[in-house]
Amino acid sequence: METKANKSNLSYVESLLYHSASQSNILPITSTCNVRCIFCSHRQNPPRTESYRIPPLTMEQVKTAISFMDPDIPVVIGESVTKIMEGEPLTHPRWQEIMQEIRDSFPKTPIQLTTNGNLLTNSVIEKLSELAPISINLSLNSASSSGREKLMMDKLAHQAINSARLLQEYNIPFHGSIVAMPHITGWQDLTDAVLYLDQCLAKTVRVFLPGYTAFAPKELQFNQNMWQQLRNHVKGLRSRVAVPITCEPEQLDNLRAEVVGVIKNSPAQQAGMKPGDLILEVSEEVVLSRVHAFNQVLNTDNPLLKVKRKSNVMNIKLAKEAGDSSGLVMAYDIYPDTIQEIEKAARRNRSEKTVVLASQLAYQVLKRAVDVVAYGDSSFHIQAVKSRYFGGSIMAAGLLLVDDFNAALEEIAFSNKNFQLILLPSIAFDMHGRDLGGNSYLELQQKWGVPVELI
Numbered sequence: 001m002e003t004k005a006n007k008s009n010l011s012y013v014e015s016l017l018y019h020s021a022s023q024s025n026i027l028p029i030t031s032t033c034n035v036r037c038i039f040c041s042h043r044q045n046p047p048r049t050e051s052y053r054i055p056p057l058t059m060e061q062v063k064t065a066i067s068f069m070d071p072d073i074p075v076v077i078g079e080s081v082t083k084i085m086e087g088e089p090l091t092h093p094r095w096q097e098i099m100q101e102i103r104d105s106f107p108k109t110p111i112q113l114t115t116n117g118n119l120l121t122n123s124v125i126e127k128l129s130e131l132a133p134i135s136i137n138l139s140l141n142s143a144s145s146s147g148r149e150k151l152m153m154d155k156l157a158h159q160a161i162n163s164a165r166l167l168q169e170y171n172i173p174f175h176g177s178i179v180a181m182p183h184i185t186g187w188q189d190l191t192d193a194v195l196y197l198d199q200c201l202a203k204t205v206r207v208f209l210p211g212y213t214a215f216a217p218k219e220l221q222f223n224q225n226m227w228q229q230l231r232n233h234v235k236g237l238r239s240r241v242a243v244p245i246t247c248e249p250e251q252l253d254n255l256r257a258e259v260v261g262v263i264k265n266s267p268a269q270q271a272g273m274k275p276g277d278l279i280l281e282v283s284e285e286v287v288l289s290r291v292h293a294f295n296q297v298l299n300t301d302n303p304l305l306k307v308k309r310k311s312n313v314m315n316i317k318l319a320k321e322a323g324d325s326s327g328l329v330m331a332y333d334i335y336p337d338t339i340q341e342i343e344k345a346a347r348r349n350r351s352e353k354t355v356v357l358a359s360q361l362a363y364q365v366l367k368r369a370v371d372v373v374a375y376g377d378s379s380f381h382i383q384a385v386k387s388r389y390f391g392g393s394i395m396a397a398g399l400l401l402v403d404d405f406n407a408a409l410e411e412i413a414f415s416n417k418n419f420q421l422i423l424l425p426s427i428a429f430d431m432h433g434r435d436l437g438g439n440s441y442l443e444l445q446q447k448w449g450v451p452v453e454l455i
Contacts, residue, residue, distance in 0.1 A: 013052050013084065014061065019431045020081040022068035027077055029098055030056040031087040035116055035152040037141075038220060039179050042085050044213040046389060050438050053085050056092045062101060071106040078114030078137070082398075082430050090119040096127060103131050112137060116152065117160035125163070129170045135203075136167055136174035143196035147185045164200035176202040176243075180230050181210050183222050191237065198241035203263050204329055205245045207234050214391030224393065227251070238275065244329035249396070252333050253364040255372055257293035259328055266327020267320040273328065274309065281306035288336045288373060295335075297326045333365045339373035341455050342380065342423060349451045351421035355381045355414065356455075357405050358425065359397035381419070383408055389437065397425040402439040406447065414448060426454035 020026045031053040042051055057065075069075060077099075080086040089095055102111060113128070114137040128134055140160065142148045148157035167174045176197035180190050190207075197205050209227050212220050234247040244261020257279040262269045279287055282296035283304050297303050301322045307314055318326055346354045358366045363384035370380050385408040387394040389401045405424060424441055433441050433454065445452040 013054060016052075016081060016084055016430065017054075017057075017061070018065055018068050020084075021065040025069050025073050025075050026079050026081055027062070027065050027069075027075065028054065028079070028081050028084050028086050029062065029077060029089050029095070030054065030092045031085040032056065032091045033087040033116075034091055034118065034156075035088070035154045037152045037179075038184070039151065039181065039210055041211075041213075044216045044220075044390075044392075046213070046215055048438075049436050050083050050434075051085055051436075052083055056094070057098075059094065059097065059101070062098050066102060066105050069106070071109050074110040074112050075102050075106065076112045076114070077102075083436065086114075088116055088119070089113060090115055090124065099128075099131055108133070110135065114139065116154070117163040118154055118156035119159070120163035120166065121159065122166060125166045125170050125172065129172055132172075134172065136172055138164060138167070138174050138176050138202070139179075140164065140176050140193060140197065141179050142185060142189055143193040144189060147189045147193070150185055151179070151181060161196075164197060164202065168200045173203050175204045175206065176200075177206040177208065179208045179210060182230070182233075183226065184219075187233065190233065194237050194241060194243075194245065198243040201264070202243050204261065205243050207245060207247050209247065209249060211394055211396075212392040213394055216392060221392070227393075244275070246329060246331065248332075249361050250331040251361075252331060253368065255289040255333055255365065255368055257287045257290045257330065260331055261329040263325075263327035263329065266325065267318045268327035271316050271318045273305075273307070273316060273318075276309070278308040279305055280308055280313070289369065290330045290333045291335050294328060294330050297328060299323065334362075334369050336369070336373050338366075338455065339369050342370075345423055345453050345455065346379065346421060349421045349453070351379070351419075351451075353379055353381070353417070353419050354421040354423060355383055355409070355412070355417075355419045356423045357383050357385050357408055359400060360384050360386065360395040362397055362425070381412075381417075383412055398427045399436065400425070400428045401435045401437050402441060402443055403437070405441075405444060409444070409448060420450055422448065422450060422452040423455050424452065429454060 045051060078089040111131060111134040116139045141151050143161055145157040148154040178193050182190050194205055209230055231247050234245055238245055242264055244263060246260055259273060259275055259277045261275050262273050279293040282293060283300055287293035299322050303318050305316045307316050320326055342356060367382045370382060385400055385404050387399055388404050388407055390399050422444060429435055429441055441452055
């Protein structure tokens with residue numbers, strides 16, 4: 001159910017905005033978009049999905065949101081927020097005033113702007129350059145006008161493609177992203193887009209594997225084998241370019257802190273780090289996962305890394321201050337704190353047998369993390385949850401609903417297993433504990449008669 005934010009639900013939508021600002025420093029300023037992407041998730045939603053289209057924010061709303069933000073972490077403009085449809089931020093008639101308000105409020109805080117690029121003219125990029133420190137996430141998707149037209153129905157494709165060169169000329173750091181749809185544009189189009197972003201000196205390239213719901217048109221659906229084909233294609237491209245390329249979502253079954261890529265001229269590159277390096281320790285602390293390693297390096301002054309490269313183990317010291325980017329690019333797996341939260345929840349509820357429901361994407365990593373961090377504690381049962389509501393190829397936790405979790409509990413004959421606690425991924429719910437269909441997770445507690453908590 002795509003809904004405009006009217007008077008009856010405005011306070012709820014505003015609460016979503018301000019919650020996002022306070023928790024993540026993310027500020028969606030409009031749902032207006034000037035392209036029509038065939039892969040847009042909102043076009044494939046089931047009928048009762050709660051999603052809200054917001055008009056351009058007023059300056060009063062922007063200032064209120066800014067008041068909730070943390071000046072010590074980047075401010076993100078143009079990314080999605082739970083239940084709010086993201087748009088193209090540069091369509092906001094007062095985008096310059098908004099960006100200046102952010103900069104005036106937080107003079108030194110990095111700003112990250114996500115844009116499809118077709119409004120990034122010379123004059124716009126010049127104004128953005130005056131707001132440093134700022135970086136751009138450029139949703140390029142194709143480096144050809146015909147490809148952009150097929151994927152995004154973009155009438156200004158030439159401007160978006162040229163914007164990568166302009167960003168390079170103005171020395172504005174940017175990251176490129178591509179929703180890979182070779183079944184629509186062909187494999188060469190994907191290759192050309194990566195090569196072009198590499199030529200324009202993008203810091204990184206994120207290749208997103210396409211997804212579709214059960215409500216997607218037949219022409220957008222594909223054989224699940226294509227995900228592995230895409231991963232293999234990206235692996236081959238990594239040997240042809242200098243720019244680090246990630247493939248998302250990754251299909252991980254281990255917690256090995258392996259480096260996917262190293263950003264050019266970064267502390268990591270200058271210290272000699274290479275793709276494929278395995279980080280074992282950071283400043284004499286053993287790392288437990290990719291996320292753990294990445295954050296330890298990020299938050300440490302001049303971190304000393306114990307690294308395994310093929311059969312050799314060596315120490316590499318990075319010259320950087322705490323909080324500064326290292327230039328390491330790694331896949332996302334899990335925070336060790338997540339396992340500690342699971343253990344605390346079990347102790348808090350005096351549960352001797354806990355079921356932890358996870359997305360299909362997170363299942364293997366979460367299971368491995370319990371083995372590593374919780375030493376294989378048998379009191380935790382990890383259960384993968386299939387997306388029945390959205391269907392199709394959807395496997396992400398953020399798109400799971402109460403009905404999906406309930407079906408998974410019925411599958412494992414929950415009532416016969418003597419479980420004493422149910423844990424769910426918090427990303428599937430808003431700050432009121434409601435899923436994308438408007439149902440509360442507490443409905444599960446009422447049905448199954450045991451405590452339910454969000455992790």
